Structure formats: C-alpha cells, structure tokens
Amino acid sequence: MDNRTNTIAGWVLAGGIAALGLTIVSGMVFHAERPEKMGYPIEGVELASEGGDAVAPIATRLAAADVAAGENVFKKCAACHTINQGGANGVGPNLWDTVGKPHAHVAGFAYSDALKSVPGDWTFEALDAWFESPRRYAPGTKMTFAGLSDPQDRANLIAYLNAQGSNLPFPAPPAQPEAAAGEEVAGDAEQGEANVDQSIPTADIEDRAVPNPAAPSLDPSAAVQAEEKAGLPKSNR
Secondary structure, three states: OOHHHHHHHHHHHHHHHHHHHHEEEEEEHOOOOOOOOOOOOOOOOOOOOOOOOOOOOOHHHHHOOOHHHHHHHHOOOOOOOOOOOOOOOOOOOOOOOOOOOOOOOOOOOOOOHHOOOOOEEHHHHHHHHHHOOHHHOOOOOEEEEEEEEOOOHHHHHHHHHHHOOOOOOOOOOOOOHHHHHHHHHHHHHOOOOOOOHHHHOOHHHOOOOOHHHHHHHHHHHHHHHHHOOOOOOOOOO
C-alpha cells in the first residue's frame, strides 16, 4: 500500500516538474509580444501610431479627402451612431451636423464626464485627434472604439461627416516651404559657375594668334645668310 502511494506521488511530482519545464522552454521559444502592426482593431485596445512616419497636417489630408471613401469608413461607426438628420441616439449620439459644434452638444444624450470636460469644439483638428484615439483625446471616455491608425482614413471620415449637415469650408493647406525653390536657384548658379570654370578664358583666346606660314621670317640671322648668298654687302646691323 505504501509502495503504491509512493509510486503515485512520484509520478505526480514528475509530471509537475515536466509541465514546469515545458512551460519554461515554450516561453523561451514563443514570445508573447505585441506585433508591430495590428492585423485588425481589437475593442478596447489602442492602435499604436506609425512610429517615425511624419503625418501630414489635417488640412493637407482634407484637400485630398474622398467623401465616398469616408462613407465606407463610417460603416465602422454605424453600429453605435446614426448620422441622418433627426436620427435617434443609440449607444452613441446622432452625428448629424457635428463638425464645428461644441463637445457634448446633442441634447438628451448622456455624455461621459471625461468628454464633457474637454474644452473647445469639434474642429477638424479635434476630430482628427479623437478618431485617432478616443481614449487619449478624452481619458476616461465611455467610447470603446480603438481608433483609426490610417491618417487618410481619418481625413476621409471627417470629410464625410462634414458633408452631413455641417458643410464647413476646409482649412487651407499650409504653404509649401520655399527652401526647395531657393536650393534650385542656388544649384543653377553653381552650375553656371562650373561652366565658366571649364570654358577657355577670353583673354587666352585673344592671345592665341596662329602664325601665317606664308609670312616671311623675321629672324635676323636668316636675313644675313640670304644677303651673303646673294653677294650683297652686309647690311648695317
């Protein structure tokens, strides 16, 4: 009886040791790290922004926004929001004529204190920040949507939202810096200087006279020799 008990206890202990060892080994082989890019948004989990990539200002993205594409993006919001004029509130408020309005402007909807405490209006910049990460824009918000990581998706959605009753003019995109034009002018000047350096100087060209082979020689010794051959008296030298 004692031997059987000891045997069972031994097998249980060995099994526990084996399970612990397998857990340690599997933890070394398989890493449970967050992927660099999420395959699809998970409710309650914020998407990390694309690190290192500069995002164009919302005014620039709105200039290239596609309202039809924004309507397609809005399908992610339709489960909680209506957007038609006079539409009922759902899990979220009706979004008709939202752009430019104050936060928490829909009467009768129970906004969270977190969103009501955010100052300002739903400007294009505010909507861009909100759609990127509601929880970062208004910490403690009841909205569980993770956000839109694609900057152009956000711009398209804002353009569609603006077309539903707001129709505010888009802000003008920032002017392109004039550095590129200045660099181009400087480059042309440098190229011109290089061309001048590589050309033959004008003074050298003027000094390079090609002698005429038919012209008589002005060598004095040659003239003396010619006089002696001809028997002429030597000229006064």
